[in-house]
Amino acid sequence: MRATPESGQVGAGGNRYAVLLRGINVGGHRGIRMADLRLLLEDLGYRDVVTYLQSGQAALTAADQDERAVQERVAAALAERFGTPVDVLVAGHAYLRSVIDQCPFPTADIEGKQLHAAFMNRRIDPAPLDRIESAAFAPEQCALGDRVLYLWLPDGIGRSTLAQAVLRRTVVGRDTVVTVRNWNTVTRLAQLTA
Missing domain, CATH: 3.30.70 (Alpha-Beta Plaits)
Incomplete structure (x- = not known):
């Protein structure tokens, strides 16, 4: 199956996305450890979760979800778990490419x-x-x-x-x-x- 810029779809196994968090771990404010982010994403049912650096980005596989659905779900989970709203952007591989x-x-x-x-x-x-x-x-x-x-x-x-x-x-x-x-x-x- 061919990837589309919006979906990041990579085949029957799901869609591969990058998750970008805005304004965390900057100057000692709004700290979220990447191990905690990875655990949160795995708890939401996402697979093959990998975090990158400490500045709030991860890659994951989502079954049957588009960018907006992942974005909304992750933002809600972050607010609930860490007690503060975090802006989240999600991008599929084809868009990043x-x-x-x-x-x-x-x-x-x-x-x-x-x-x-x-x-x-x-x-x-x-x-x-x-x-x-x-x-x-x-x-x-x-x-x-x-x-x-x-x-x-x-x-x-x-x-x-x-x-x-x-x-x-x-x-x-x-x-x-x-x-x-x-x-x-x-x-x-x-x-x-x-």
């Missing part, structure tokens, strides 16, 4: 900190991005893709003025959930969901 394949910036011989993907829960209106004077942020650049904003940040995201400008709620939208991952993480999640 398309994010990689459609990247407008060179990906060979880069450091992972130079290129980032800001994943979003929905498509955004490009007009606010178009109004940003990109020359003022050179050599930093950004480009909008399908539910993703590519950020080329040669010196990293930590002090990036472009990232601060384009990820504001007035640009991406007040109801948009955004979580950023560096390119090493993006490519690793694609591997883990293959």
